[in-house]
Amino acid sequence: MNTELFGIIAMFTLTIAFAIPFGKYIAKVYAGEKTSFDPVFNPIEKLFFKISGIDVKAEMNWKQHMFSLITINMVWFVLGMFVLMNQGWLPLNPDGNPGQTADLAFNTSISFVVNCNLQHYSGESGLSYLSQLFLMFLHFVTAGTGMAAAAVLFMALRERTTDKLGNFYHFLVKSCLRILLPLAIIVAIILAFNGTPMTFEGKDMIVNMQGDTVQVSRGPVAAFVAIKHLGTNGGGFYGANSAHPLENPNYLTNTVEMIAQLIIPFAMIFAFGFFLKRRKMSWMIFGVMTIGFLLLTVPTIIWENGGNHAITAMGIDNSAGAMEGKEVRFGTTASAFWSIATTVISTGSVNSMHDSYTPLSGMTQLLAMMTNAFYGGVGVGMLNFFVFIILAVFISGLMVGRTPELMGKKIEAREMKIAMIVALLHPFLILVGTALAAAFPTITSATLANPGFHGFTEMLYEYTSSSANNGSGFEGLGDNNPWWNITTGFVLILSRYIPIIGPIAIAGLLANKKFIPESAGTLKTDSSTFGIMVLAVIVIITALSFFPALTLGPIAEYFTLR
Amino acid sequence: MKTNLFPAIKLTSITLVFFAGVYTIIIWGIAQLAPNHGNGEVVMQNGKKYYANVGQTFTEDKYFNSRPSAVDYNAAGSGGSNKAPSNPEYLATVQARIDTFLVHNPEVKKQDIPVELITASGSGLDPDISPNAALVQLKRVSKNRNISNEKLQKLIEENTEAPLLGLLGPAKVNVLKLNMALDGLKN
Structure with a gap:
């Protein structure tokens, strides 16, 4: 038991220890300062921009940034549809897997372009190796997209009065090449040396010790799994994701994969402080996020170690906890820790099956995605949190009777309207989606794997995961059919681009405003008092929006099990 | 639109070649130096090949x-049962597994059956059980094979993998390796 607890403490503290210097490196990269890796990356970067005919010195305003972002994302989507629907005859398909149907390809392509990685297929039978490698490309560039957007936010908050905020393509390539790639190589090598396959050969056939013939699916897994975590993408190579013993062979790889998914969301917060020279503010943000994270993690670990009461009642030794859907090599503690880490940041990779968690743990996983503000996905986590900061600044301003200001810029009606739209979009998409699914039981009830309240939670989870850009699932849901493929597809589009465009628009508007020097009357946005204010705003919005839905799902299920 | 579209297509092409191609080849090349050359950990016994990590x-x-x-x-696929803790059908299955276990292991008391032996894993390919889950089966195997309890106990101890660095994570027993060692005892 104690070794299990030490395991997760080690994961968390190691991540912070790595993330602080790495955040400094990220800040240097975006600021265009010299780093020791320049001799390797400068020539590659130059080549990229020479071939694509892009002048990185041409700075963009926030609107031009967003147009570039949307355009290149559309190119990836169209290419994704083509590869996924035609993978049957395209090369690198040793297992002869067929092309995806149009609705599945639509969902898969969108889902990977928006960095969500909802998967309505299983990798072993649903994708060729070519498609896997294309999705791996999307792992890099979509993570880079979110990080580039965060870089624009950093620029906008640093500049005194300007509309020139750097070049989008430059931020994108820097993020992929200088930040993601070096870490991906390290992680992939560790995985390959611990038994994760990295081969282009197809399925192997073996006769097991009891004489049955079974197959073993292989592929270029190590390279894929490394970037799936670093980019907080989460889409697994195999159907079972990181619960699969080839994606995640032992406790060491589990630790490495956990650090890999947490490190950039952590480092981005510190990068924010280094870049803006507001290190106290980044500690305030990190503190609020960590409190939120622990409030969700600690009870989940306790509930999972407590096990399923219905099984305890059968009179067996239930001391290992709720082991349904979990792996022995990770144990319940590291599984429960992972389940909250993966849902607060938008990875959505799993090392255990969330559908089989005890009811209240299912609720904390949902809450992690519903708040969508603690750490968050690479880049976009900062954007989401920025919206809550704006709301908290505004409410605090009203409470003390002053014009709300953030970093020397006035927050006015236009910024507030945008922040409100972004904050309310998330509950709107989740609740309307779930309500629609519940309103058409003739279509959806056959797709549920479990009866009663838990069935409702499966639907709620699917839309929450889509809207939070997460991609994990209550995987019992039979989601490969037009209803789920298409409805979640649209939720994915709205919930990705509006929460990027909104905060960037606010930041762009703020950058253009006159700078007012701080005075004694200025609200201190880096104090712990303000941190509590932000946390309160997050909790109130989440509680008011989602409590009724949670009552119908996990809370009701909990009371049936007591 | 045009100002963005062509640069976007060209940048996509070159980054696609780099991140899907060059990166993959680098990792593939380095993986060739790993044990088993990037094919996963393979173990052999009596001319038969098994994957050590695949249950x-x-x-x-x-x-x-x-x-x-x-x-x-069957590692052609993977996945858990995804059964809810409250699902009555699932709870009936678990009860049936307990009953079956007791029939095969009459000397074991019900309160000693570790939970992982009656619940399915997340991947469906879990290679491990806890040391307790091996010990609880000791008497059955001992009777079936006519091997002394002490010898089997030693075998389980030898095949118990300690936590990482002795500190992190649970102890476990790889069932495949344990059973290979068990078959090896006869010779």
Whole structure:
């Protein structure tokens, strides 16, 4: 038991220890300062921009940034549809897997372009190796997209009065090449040396010790799994994701994969402080996020170690906890820790099956995605949190009777309207989606794997995961059919681009405003008092929006099990 | 639109070649230096090849049994049962597994059955059980194979993998390796 607890403490503290210097490196990269890796990356970067005919010195305003972002994302989507629907005859398909149907390809392509990685297929039978490698490309560039957007936010908050905020393509390539790639190589090598396959050969056939013939699916897994975590993408190579013993062979790889998914969301917060020279503010943000994270993690670990009461009642030794859907090599503690880490940041990779968690743990996983503000996905986590900061600044301003200001810029009606739209979009998409699914039981009830309240939670989870850009699932849901493929597809589009465009628009508007020097009357946005204010705003919005839905799902299920 | 579209297509092409191609080849090349050359950890016995990390079905009494699996340990696919803790059908299955276990292991008391032996794993390919889950099967295997309890106990101890660095994570027993060692005892 104690070794299990030490395991997760080690994961968390190691991540912070790595993330602080790495955040400094990220800040240097975006600021265009010299780093020791320049001799390797400068020539590659130059080549990229020479071939694509892009002048990185041409700075963009926030609107031009967003147009570039949307355009290149559309190119990836169209290419994704083509590869996924035609993978049957395209090369690198040793297992002869067929092309995806149009609705599945639509969902898969969108889902990977928006960095969500909802998967309505299983990798072993649903994708060729070519498609896997294309999705791996999307792992890099979509993570880079979110990080580039965060870089624009950093620029906008640093500049005194300007509309020139750097070049989008430059931020994108820097993020992929200088930040993601070096870490991906390290992680992939560790995985390959611990038994994760990295081969282009197809399925192997073996006769097991009891004489049955079974197959073993292989592929270029190590390279894929490394970037799936670093980019907080989460889409697994195999159907079972990181619960699969080839994606995640032992406790060491589990630790490495956990650090890999947490490190950039952590480092981005510190990068924010280094870049803006507001290190106290980044500690305030990190503190609020960590409190939120622990409030969700600690009870989940306790509930999972407590096990399923219905099984305890059968009179067996239930001391290992709720082991349904979990792996022995990770144990319940590291599984429960992972389940909250993966849902607060938008990875959505799993090392255990969330559908089989005890009811209240299912609720904390949902809450992690519903708040969508603690750490968050690479880049976009900062954007989401920025919206809550704006709301908290505004409410605090009203409470003390002053014009709300953030970093020397006035927050006015236009910024507030945008922040409100972004904050309310998330509950709107989740609740309307779930309500629609519940309103058409003739279509959806056959797709549920479990009866009663838990069935409702499966639907709620699917839309929450889509809207939070997460991609994990209550995987019992039979989601490969037009209803789920298409409805979640649209939720994915709205919930990705509006929460990027909104905060960037606010930041762009703020950058253009006159700078007012701080005075004694200025609200201190880096104090712990303000941190509590932000946390309160997050909790109130989440509680008011989602409590009724949670009552119908996990809370009701909990009371049936007591 | 035009100002963005062509640069976007060209940048996509070159980054696609780099991140899907060059990166993959680098990792593939380095993986060739790893044990088993990037094919996963393979173990051999009596000319038969097994994947050490991929669990196998062990249901016979002469072997230490592995956990229940939602995919019958066929690694052509993977996945958990995804059953809710409150699902009555699922709870009936668990009860049936307990009853079956007690029939095969009459000397074991119900309160000593570790939970992982009656619940399915997340991947359906879990290669491990806890040391307790191996010990609870000791008497059955001992009777079936006519091997002394002490000898089997030693075998389990030898095949118990300690936590990482002795500090992090749970201890575990790889069922495949344990059963290979068990078959090796006869020779």
